[in-house]
Amino acid sequence: MPDKAPRLTRPDGPAPKVGIVHLGPGAFFRAFNAVYTHEALAAQGGDWGILAVSLRSTAARDQLQPQGGAYTSVTLSPEGPETQVITAIRDVLVAPEDPEAVLTAMADPAVKIVSLTITEKGYCHEPATGQLRLDDPGIKADLANPAAPQTAPGFIVEALARRRAAGLPPFTVLSCDNLPSNGVLARGFVLEFACARDADLADWIAAKGRFPSTMVDRITPATTEADVAQLQATTGYYDPGAVMHEPFRQWVIEDDFVNGDRPAWETAGAQLVKSVEAHELMKLRCLNGTHSTLAYLGYLAGHETIAETIADAPFAALCQHLWRDEIQPTLIRPEGEDLPAYADALLARYRNPAIRHRTWQIAMDGSQKLPQRLLGTIADQLARGGRIDGLALAVAGWMRYVGGVDEAGNAIDVRDPLAERLRAASDSAKAPAVKVADLLSIEEVFPSALACNPRVSQAVTEAYQGLCQYGARAMVARLTTAERTDA
Template identity: 40%
Template structure:
């Protein structure tokens, strides 16, 4: 007789199959020390996972309050609240072996649009020692080309006019820090867990830029009482699919409306700069270091840069998942050579890391056939990602006089994807805040200015002014349009690599 799946909630924890690990600690005795903004899959596979392991060791003062910041987060908020904050983490090995673990470290949830004041009060509560963020690259509101805070963003302007009912992360943080100052409370650590190089420094710069406009008298207090440690985070976490939900029910008999699937690899390297205490995440695998820069540069340029190389190229060849793209030798070799030839030469020495071995493991991670990481996920919001994951590599190499063929092809693939996105035969759903501009300029590059797309200054800056790079870009764009992406990649090394004068 087939066993019926057990609905995930606190009451049913003891009824779950023994193969499913459940929290061994009393969640009712956990005090919230961390407020986390952005309760998506990555946070739940990464920071919440590390914290869950720490709570298993008997720690009681570092529970997490998860904040659903945006209106479209209502569905995940309702789902998780309906499960008493519990969810299942399914870790999938390269051989298909899966383990299931119920995570209990997020003990509270708040829906910001419903009660902004409750969120501000939680951030300002004396027990809250750390505020962490996974708000995506675009959530930091900086101009990709200049790195400067975009004060003219309508959402920012609305927050400046309505400080008690904020909608952006900056509005919430400014009001929470203001209350902490007014109440004479200790400082707090603001920790970014997003894939941005020097993410803590970026978070600080953007927040101070907002506070200078909204609450200028708060600036000195923030500078003296708030720390912004940089961190490198890594764990491939695809969007939860209906298939994953069904597999959890079939294999583990758990009915979970929003589980998380992830790879076994997990890394978190954190600058040890906390002003009001911190969890000992190092006891469960994280590393605290003095300088995170070489680690994050390695990760962002190789892991996220590798994803950028796979995304549009694989999709244009009819693939939908990272692993199936990697299963094609043409694309496997393309990514391998891009990382080896165009990225690795500009990496710094990374203490304790063998770069060659790291890249070998990375290629295995990308090729894991059981993760099913969607190409559409990794190239969503590319206007925010590519300026951080790929363009710094291009800029550093061009400064050295190197002509980058593979990077040029990647940008050409992005342009062509946007060119054909709106055609009736395709009708791709371009997920990007800059969608209108991207599609407009990509289309203009077909009939008007061939470099129109590369001249989008907020993204590319003056990249189009590089004659060598522009020539390579147009060369590959032409081949992709006429003969397809596979032909462009297969002929990429037909010309000898040249050095710019």
């Protein structure tokens, strides 16, 4: 910090009492949940201040406590950055330093919501089954010593047990992690942990508790020292807790809270709905599906970022084709959504040059992402007799990418749990059709019904051969040009 740079401090004025305890105060929470809550408080007030709790790191506490919990939210738009000082956070605790202080806060009757952005690992569950890993070291320790928990399940269940013993209602557990059916996952780990402690406690939570699912969406790049320095040059103050994010945001929340107690998040633009399932599928297929498509084909074409890729006209046309002709026909329109308008918003987001989303980063772990992002859409299109040529090209792009060599003959740093198997299946000595067949036979990625479908194998093989012969950009241009000619 430069010698004469004043640090950001909390603005003067009344502060709301704590009504939310949030576990996991990382950059996404500060760029998303806390911003919505700040704006809801400004619009309608209420005792919805946030006590942020880090389950491990001291970083958020060290950044925010000297600033009274305040920090700067920086919107990275094509026109330039826009800043807003966020004051929804009242304090920050580091759980390992004082677990009792955290439990006392969560058991306070003034707290109505415990929200989570703890990433998938924080759920201590087995992703394939969704079940709590009772053999997890942290879970075992929390079951043995519930008064000094280490994990999110341990803290939540111990706090709920204290509330039950005091004759208080439970708080709502609000998962805001980027996971499908996140409320169902949260309910599952809480009830399994509670059952391992006390079956009656588990029954009380199941009957009285609420675990609404949410869909969250906002790109939040990591804040760099250069970002902090630029913010200081712009504002005149030093703020190590600042967060950077894109202009777009979307928060869809199932409106199912204990006693209906929640902030007026809808005043800040949140969508309160009966179910988020259709919204999740829309995002998974429209956003994540085309993101992966652009990542593989864009990388092969030599593009470093999504913005650079989408600026290349054939790739923008490919996305528009996928949304209109192959993805949206498989969706049920979510409550309150306009699917064509949603696709237009995605295209604008992709074009934002201030967000440097690298194609290589998005391409990571494709063997885990493809089934949800692309293959489910292909299966639904097959069932309805729809087109799959764009989706097949995306899958072929992934196959070419995991072969580990780009179109210029340079090595690709393929990061994937199945990287060695994928490389072996893509061995350069094999003919293209054999490579495709071998990759389609990997059951961890491709369901047998899909892998054995002749339409799929033919479309992917033809696309893969075209990528080898003509290159990614040319194949994308061929598909989109042919579509315009047919029209």
